[in-house]
Amino acid sequence: MxxxxxxxxxxxxxxxxxxxxxxxxxxxxxxxxxxxxxxxxxxxxxxxxxxxxxxxxxxxxxxxxxxxxxxxxxxxxxxxxxxxxxxxxxxxxxxxxxxxxxxxxxxxxxxxxxxxxxxxxxxxxxxxxxxxxxxxxxxxxxxxxxxxxxxxxxxxxxxxxxxxxxxxxxxxxxxxxxxxxxxxxxxxxxxxxxxxxxxxxxxxxxxxxxxxxxxxxxDAPDRNSPFTPIDECSQQIASNFLGFLEGEVEAGRLAYDQFCMQSGVGNVPNAVMAGLLDSKFENIKAYTEVIQDGMLDLIDAGKMTVASATSFSLSPDAAEVMNEKAAHYRKYIITRPLHVSNHPEVIRRMDLISSNGMIEADIYGNINSTNVTGTRVMNGIGGSGDFTRNAIASTFISPSTAKGGAISAIVPFASHIDHTEHDAMVIITEYGIADLRGLAPAERAKRVIKVAHPEYRPLLEEYVERALKGKNVHTPHDLSTALSFHQRFEETGSMKP
Missing domain, CATH: 3.40.1080.10 (Glutaconate Coenzyme A-transferase)
Structure with missing residues (x-):
């Protein structure tokens, strides 16, 4: 020593x-x-x-x-x-x-x-x-x-x-x-x-x-968990996210050599990075919280030129590679204090596109990142709010269901709100892209429902029809049934009727 x-x-x-x-x-x-x-x-x-x-x-x-x-x-x-x-x-x-x-x-x-x-x-x-x-x-x-x-x-x-x-x-x-x-x-x-x-x-x-x-x-290793193999759902979400990026290029808001990314942790973000390997995007940069396996792959492929973060979040295999090749990777990776990596001032300056997971989104674009049925905390908000509020485009990516379909990730009204409709701009599931920018609440609802699982879409459409019968319809809600999905889940173990 x-x-x-x-x-x-x-x-x-x-x-x-x-x-x-x-x-x-x-x-x-x-x-x-x-x-x-x-x-x-x-x-x-x-x-x-x-x-x-x-x-x-x-x-x-x-x-x-x-x-x-x-x-x-x-x-x-x-x-x-x-x-x-x-x-x-x-x-x-x-x-x-x-x-x-x-x-x-x-x-x-x-x-x-x-x-x-x-x-x-x-x-x-x-x-x-x-x-x-x-x-x-x-x-x-x-x-x-x-x-x-x-x-x-x-x-x-x-x-x-x-x-x-x-x-x-x-x-x-x-x-x-x-x-x-x-x-x-x-x-x-x-x-x-x-x-x-x-x-x-x-x-x-x-x-x-x-x-x-x-x-x-x-003399002990970091104990990160291995990532599970990329499944079909994650691949489709990644494909839809890349489709969103392509749309930004077509609209003139992004270029193939200008993409700066922030990514949350998990299998879906790693699927996104795997998709970037075969994409048209070059000179990719990351201003984010953590260095993940997929970023090392992008660096190795010459697709990512620099990644700034506060920490690693690597699988055990990737952590061993980092230990063996740290002298190589430090040419491309910068680790900073959290106070800098997540600082709103710098995030806004980077013109980055953020990508984070969620527990649920409601039909108007409010996001719950932390509490199942509003009361049972999972992990926490982490840095997702830092990047969502300050990204040039903020996206939330998630499978449309959980627990084998018993939980819908798209609900009438989020049981807990971490990111409001004012900050969340794009919601992506395996069923598509809901770009909510520039839309009034009633318009947003139509787009969000389209990315819900097909089994839940009729229930969500019925909710909107019921809510539109109210006196005020700027943000239509039927308060008596706004949390009906969550109530059913608590009573029966499924959000399905």
């Missing part, structure tokens, strides 16, 4: 995870690194969870408030949630155990726009952070931290922390050094990025080394 812990003074602070966990106490506010299953602490979460279990067995209280960049992994969020070691969590999570605790009411959760989370941490909205626990690939001779597979909210968390624990992970490639572009956002100072590939900061995070109370050595 000498080549990874080059600061002589910090070598003397090497501790076991169990020893470091003793420095975290009940009621502490703790900031973790981590974003979409990458760059999260690998050893401290389990050690903290074991400490919580022992305290609970004695009849003592032990729970922390936890802030991260976004989701982590089962061996981080999962083990802590299982041990009832977390009182409060923000700004995003995706762990099944944690989700169950949140929905059951035993764990408090604030679902926050990711760009807001960075600023709110930095400005002290949440108060001081007692302990920051951050994974790095190396500590330099000067005590600077070289980020591992993501940056997230690390800068803000480290700056606000009273104490710092650094996990140095030997699994992360040393050749990641040079990929990061660390810049601190300052109030009323413009961020000087005018092109996706602009570098404006340092390759390291500078910290007050006197705040470091422990350094923990680890």
């Amino acid at each position: 000498n080549e990874r812990i080059s600061h002589v003074g910090l070598r003397d602070k090497v501790r076991t995870a169990e020893e470091a966990a003793e420095l975290i106490h009940h009621g502490d506010v703790v900031g973790f690194s981590g974003f979409t299953g990458a760059a999260y602490p690998k050893a401290l979460p389990t050690a903290i969870a074991e400490r919580a279990k022992a305290a609970h067995a004695r009849g003592d209280d032990f729970a922390i408030d936890l802030y991260t960049g976004a989701s982590t992994a089962p061996d981080c969020d999962g083990v802590l949630a299982e041990a009832d070691a977390i009182r409060f969590r923000m700004p995003y999570q995706s762990d099944p155990t944690m989700r169950s605790k949140i929905n059951g009411g035993s764990l408090l959760y604030a679902d926050v726009h990711l760009s807001h989370s960075a600023r709110q941490i930095a400005t002290g909205v949440y108060g001081d952070i007692d302990v920051a626990v951050v994974e790095v690939t190396r500590i330099t001779e000067d005590g600077h931290l070289i980020p591992s597979s993501g940056v997230g909210n690390n800068v803000e968390i480290l700056d606000k922390a009273k104490k710092i624990i650094v996990e140095v992970n030997a699994w992360q490639s040393l050749e990641l050094e040079g990929m990061a572009d660390i810049y601190r956002v300052r109030s009323k100072v413009p961020i000087p990025i005018t092109d996706t590939g602009d570098r404006i900061g340092a390759t390291y995070i500078d910290i007050d080394v006197n705040k470091v109370v422990a350094v923990v050595e680890t």
